[in-house]
Amino acid sequence: MEDDSSDNKTILVTGANGQLGRAFQVLEKQYSSYNFLLISKEELSITDENAVNDFLKKNQIHVCINCAAYTAVDKAEIEQETAIAVNATAVGILARSCKIYHSKFIHISTDYVFDGKGIKPYTENDLTNPVNFYGQTKLNGEQIALQENEEIIIIRTAWVYSSFGNNFVKTMLRLMKERESIGVVSDQYGCPTYAADLAEVIMKIIESNNFVAGIYHYSNKGKISWYDFAKEIATQINSKCVVNPITTSQFPTPAARPSYSVLDTTKIAHTFNLDIPEWKGSLQKCLTLLQ
Numbered sequence: 259m260e261d262d263s264s265d266n267k268t269i270l271v272t273g274a275n276g277q278l279g280r281a282f283q284v285l286e287k288q289y290s291s292y293n294f295l296l297i298s299k300e301e302l303s304i305t306d307e308n309a310v311n312d313f314l315k316k317n318q319i320h321v322c323i324n325c326a327a328y329t330a331v332d333k334a335e336i337e338q339e340t341a342i343a344v345n346a347t348a349v350g351i352l353a354r355s356c357k358i359y360h361s362k363f364i365h366i367s368t369d370y371v372f373d374g375k376g377i378k379p380y381t382e383n384d385l386t387n388p389v390n391f392y393g394q395t396k397l398n399g400e401q402i403a404l405q406e407n408e409e410i411i412i413i414r415t416a417w418v419y420s421s422f423g424n425n426f427v428k429t430m431l432r433l434m435k436e437r438e439s440i441g442v443v444s445d446q447y448g449c450p451t452y453a454a455d456l457a458e459v460i461m462k463i464i465e466s467n468n469f470v471a472g473i474y475h476y477s478n479k480g481k482i483s484w485y486d487f488a489k490e491i492a493t494q495i496n497s498k499c500v501v502n503p504i505t506t507s508q509f510p511t512p513a514a515r516p517s518y519s520v521l522d523t524t525k526i527a528h529t530f531n532l533d534i535p536e537w538k539g540s541l542q543k544c545l546t547l548l549q
């Protein structure tokens with residue numbers, strides 16, 4: 259019979275210095291019955307197959323959570339080899355190694371697997387069709403991982419922000435201090451994800467002992483544009499900076515973005531009995547930490 263107690267179970271978090279990885283560094287204290295191995299790129303590169311296999315063989319990992327990724331969406335158009343190695347090939351390496359060494363595998367993917375031509379929240383069954391190279395590599399990562407190991411959980415998330423690293427919220431805070439007005443894209447819709455909420459959900463999945471393999475969508479609740487997001491940040495911090503709506507064509511970027519990427523989170527909420535927080539409340543929590 260499987261031992262359901264969490265005592266001494268080891269959780270490996272790869273890419274532990276990224277936004278989501280650092281959210282696990284915070285959660286580690288709340289889940290003290292687990293043994294967390296929070297491993298940075300410098301300690302273990304997921305592209306190094308021998309190192310990954312050695313690590314999993316040595317450490318008896320209960321669950322491996324892959325927070326490592328190449329996330330520079332615009333740079334990925336140029337640094338294609340690295341983006342493929344980290345977001346696609348290495349995900350296959352981890353999935354295979356987890357199968358060999360009997361570890362559960364939870365991988366994080368993205369709303370950018372969709373082309374953004376939808377008009378209602380994307381479900382896990384909707385057709386993928388990335389519009390940029392980063393999205394293509396993340397989709398390839400999902401596919402390779404599932405070929406290697408069907409018994410895995412893939413969580414597609416979107417618009418991730420946190421009090422750590424670089425993200426939209428931190429950029430807006432800086433610009434709102436520096437400038438009297440800013441223009442923010444108002445014709446791309448999605449929903450933000452507070453990294454701390456996503457990390458908490460992943461821990462609930464692990465704690466539930468109900469590891470239902472498959473693809474899931476997770477973001478906070480809501481549908482907004484980047485402009486709406488910036489306006490709410492300005493409101494919550496009482497900024498006098500004027501936020502003006504602009505169009506995607508007024509803010510060209512090397513990589514195209516889907517114009518609509520709201521994720522339908524029904525499946526993850528039902529399967530794991532989750533109450534998903536609404537985006538404004540989570541933003542408030544993050545801003546409290548940042549100010």
Ligand SMILES: NC(=O)c1ccc[n+]([C@@H]2O[C@H](COP(=O)([O-])OP(=O)(O)OC[C@H]3O[C@@H](n4cnc5c(N)ncnc54)[C@H](OP(=O)(O)O)[C@@H]3O)[C@@H](O)[C@H]2O)c1
Pocket residue numbers: 272273274275276277278279298299300302303304305324325326327328329344366367368369396414415416417418419423
């Ligand atoms: N950020 C978003 O808006 C967003 C949206 C949708 C989905 N996601 C997905 O959510 C997950 C977490 O994203 P995040 O925002 O936490 O990303 P992040 O802050 O960029 O963190 C990714 C981490 O992975 C590390 N890394 C890169 N190459 C590695 C390698 N070969 N081996 C081990 N670690 C490596 C990075 O280190 P260096 O920084 O030193 O390279 C970084 O610490 C990713 O799968 C991402 O694709 C993110």
